[in-house]
Structure formats: structure tokens, C-alpha cells
């Protein structure tokens with residue numbers, strides 16, 4: 001419990017984190033009818049009186065969009081306002097992670113999204129590395145990513161994460177760090193909570209929006225950065241056979257940041273990773289607000 005930030009936002013007010021509790025009958029707990037966000041913040045290395053949040057607007061916008069699948073009208077501006085106040089009340093002193101969540105809070109049964117109560121909460125925790133920044137081994141999962149025709153994949157819907165959980169645990173139990181899921185077309189899709197890029201012959205390649213991926217914000221940042229740096233980039237379907245012999249490959253997400261893939265199944269990838277390293281270090285500098293050209297991606301929150 002120690003790593004949680006002391007104040008949560010719950011049922012329209014700020015309360016001590018241990019008091020933010022739900023009933024076992026909560027609808028979303030049974031049916032996965034929630035949607036969440038996840039964003040990172042750090043104490044500004046140049047000014048300990050302020051906190052830097054990475055791409056706050058975009059994260060709030062995505063959560064607001066996810067909420068719409070649940071017929072829950074929650075404007076991005078409202079989420080943003082709550083998150084800023086949440087940070088100011090908690091005054092985090094190291095790097096941290098914020099988890100905003102919208103869900104059906106009703107106590108009745110029956111899967112549905114109409115005639116039902118909803119709620120929005122926010123909590124946070126101190127947060128270091130999610131995966132080893134040195135690199136990870138990946139198993140190609142026997143579980144496939146859901147398809148857009150059976151699931152609103154552009155939302156970060158909590159129920160979808162059963163597939164991620166199955167894939168991750170299957171990978172870890174068989175000695176790997178992480179899982180890579182294929183989509184039902186048999187193309188490389190993403191990891192359990194990260195998007196994927198490969199490098200071949202100096203070109204960055206990442207599955208496009210027609211490949212059942214989550215619209216990752218780190219992915220979007222990497223694409224923008226690569227284009228600005230003049231790195232050739234294409235969004236297209238990626239075959240498993242390309243991944244196995246890639247010159248470089250990496251996973252990216254809010255929690256993981258940019259993490260190199262060292263090995264896929266029994267195939268070792270090269271240890272020299274110039275593009276991965278360039279993008280990783282640029283992104284790290286941006287999140288610390290050391291790149292003036294990307295200041296608009298960093299939300300500065302004064303603590304007093």
C-alpha cells in the first residue's frame with residue numbers, strides 16, 4: 001500500500017486513498033465495463049516545485065473517447081482539471097503513474113450500458129521501471145488480440161485486458177519477460193500493454209490502425225519524433241517472419257517507455273540498436289522538458 005499516492009479522487013471528491021472503496025457488487029467488476037487511462041509524471045528535475053505530466057491533453061482525450069463507448073459523457077477538460085488538482089493535492093516527489101478510471105458503478109447485475117450509474121475515479125502510485133530498460137525477451141502468444149468487429153479496440157476498455165493478462169502470464173510462466181500478440185489476420189499486433197516497432201534496413205515499421213492495435217500515445221510520440229528526425233517510417237502490417245530477423249525491435253508504452261526487444265522466441269536480435277537508443281533518449285529528454293521543440297507535450301503543474 002505504501003507506494004500509492006495518499007489522495008484519490010472518488011465519487012466526485014478528493015478522499016484519502018484507503019477510503020476509496022467499492023462494493024463487491026459493483027457492476028464493472030463483473031462485466032469489465034470500465035475504461036482507463038495511464039499517464040506518467042515526474043518531479044521537474046530543474047524545479048522541485050513543479051511536476052511534469054507527459055501528454056496530459058492527449059491522455060484525457062483518449063479516456064473521454066473510451067468513455068463514449070460506455071455511453072458515459074465525460075469531457076476531456078473535466079478529466080484534465082481533476083488530474084491537475086489530484087497532482088497538486090498529492091505533491092508527488094518522484095516519478096509516478098496516474099490511473100484515471102471510468103466504470104459502471106451500479107450494484108445491479110445484467111451486462112448492459114444503459115440505465116446504469118457511472119463514476120470516475122483517479123488514483124496514483126510511485127512508479128519506476130515497468131520492464132527492464134536493458135531489454136526484454138518476448139514470447140509470441142498463443143492468445144490473439146481481439147478484433148475491432150467484436151470489441152471497440154480504440155478504447156482502453158478494462159474487459160479487454162483479460163487477453164493481455166493471459167498472454168503476459170503465459171509468457172512469464174514459460175520463461176519470457178513479455179508477450180507479443182498477433183492479430184486474427186496472423187500479423188504482429190502489440191505486446192500485453194505496449195505497441196511495437198521494428199527496424200529493417202534503416203526503416204522504422206509499426207503496425208497501422210487497421211491492425212487492431214491500441215491507439216498508443218507513446219507510439220504516436222515515437223512516430224512524430226521519427227518523422228521530425230528524418231527517419232524513414234511506415235505504418236503497415238508486420239509479419240512474424242520480419243520480426244524474427246529485424247535489425248532492431250522495441251516495445252513502447254507509457255509504463256514501459258521505450259524498451260528494446262532482445263529476443264523473440266528462440267531468435268536473438270542484434271545488440272547494436274542505434275535507432276532504438278536515439279528514440280529512447282530523445283523521448284526521455286522530452287519528458288524532462290529538455291527539448292524546447294516538444295514543450296507542448298509536457299504539462300507543467302505548479303505545486304504551490
Ligand code: PMP
Pocket residue numbers: 038156164190191192193194195214215216217218219252253254255
Ligand atoms: N497497447 C496496450 C494494450 C496498452 O495497454 C498500452 C498502454 N496504455 C499501449 C498499447 C501503449 O499505449 P500508451 O503509449 O498510450 O501508454
